[in-house]
Amino acid sequence: MAIRSYVYFGLGLKDNPWANEFFPAEFVFFLLGNISFRIYDKIKGKEAYLTVSWIMAILFLLVFIMYQYLPIIPSVKSWAYFILVSVCLPFIFNISRNSKIDALIGEFSYPIYLVHFSLIAVADFFILKFGVLNPQNLPLVLKLGFSNLECLITMVLSVLASFILLKFISDPIEKFRQLRWAKGIAKNWQER
Numbered sequence: 001m002a003i004r005s006y007v008y009f010g011l012g013l014k015d016n017p018w019a020n021e022f023f024p025a026e027f028v029f030f031l032l033g034n035i036s037f038r039i040y041d042k043i044k045g046k047e048a049y050l051t052v053s054w055i056m057a058i059l060f061l062l063v064f065i066m067y068q069y070l071p072i073i074p075s076v077k078s079w080a081y082f083i084l085v086s087v088c089l090p091f092i093f094n095i096s097r098n099s100k101i102d103a104l105i106g107e108f109s110y111p112i113y114l115v116h117f118s119l120i121a122v123a124d125f126f127i128l129k130f131g132v133l134n135p136q137n138l139p140l141v142l143k144l145g146f147s148n149l150e151c152l153i154t155m156v157l158s159v160l161a162s163f164i165l166l167k168f169i170s171d172p173i174e175k176f177r178q179l180r181w182a183k184g185i186a187k188n189w190q191e192r
Contacts, residue, residue, distance in 0.1 A: 003028070009075065032086040040090035049094060056091035060084065111162035111170070119157045123150050 007013050007025045043049040063070075063084055070077055096102040127150055 005079075029082070032082060036086045036089045039087075040093050043090060043094050044097065045094075049091070053091040053094040056088045057095055060088040060092065107166060108159065108162050111165040112158050115161040115165070116154065116158045119154050119161065123154050123157070 003024045007022060013022075043053070063081070067077070067081065072080070
């Protein structure tokens with residue numbers, strides 16, 4: 001945290017690449033994630049931590065909702081938030097570890113991450129260059145605001161593209177991997 005604070009406040013390097021791409025400044029988040037995982041590893045599946053997990057989840061939700069209204073110095077507030085996330089995340093995972101919705105969100109998160117920047121660029125290209133989805137030409141029902149409509153379209157396309165990636169690329173590769181693994185186990189078992 002000291003390195004990140006020094007780069008951000010001491011040197012005044014608040015923009016990229018220093019803010020989000022400079023490894024020594026980002027290493028703190030890796031360490032916080034490591035600490036979160038170690039906490040989770042200690043508490044997962046233990047009934048004794050279920051009440052604490054719900055309390056931490058509610059605390060996190062309240063802070064998340066009220067964050068912009070908290071009367072704290074912005075830099076202190078952001079660091080407190082990072083620490084709160086690191087402490088609360090293992091308890092939130094403890095609650096949601098068997099959730100099918102959480103598993104589905106987890107499945108879609110990486111493909112969405114992979115495709116969303118490309119789809120934003122494509123949407124910008126079509127909207128700006130060709131005047132597609134010109135807000136003046138839209139029916140009143142669709143006038144959500146130009147950037148909101150673009151965002152909505154990009155989100156829908158990202159989920160759709162992610163579904164296609166999962167269904168036609170990731171799932172078949174995973175089935176092939178599992179089949180190879182099972183054949184390898186069977187072969188090793190027969191050789192004994």
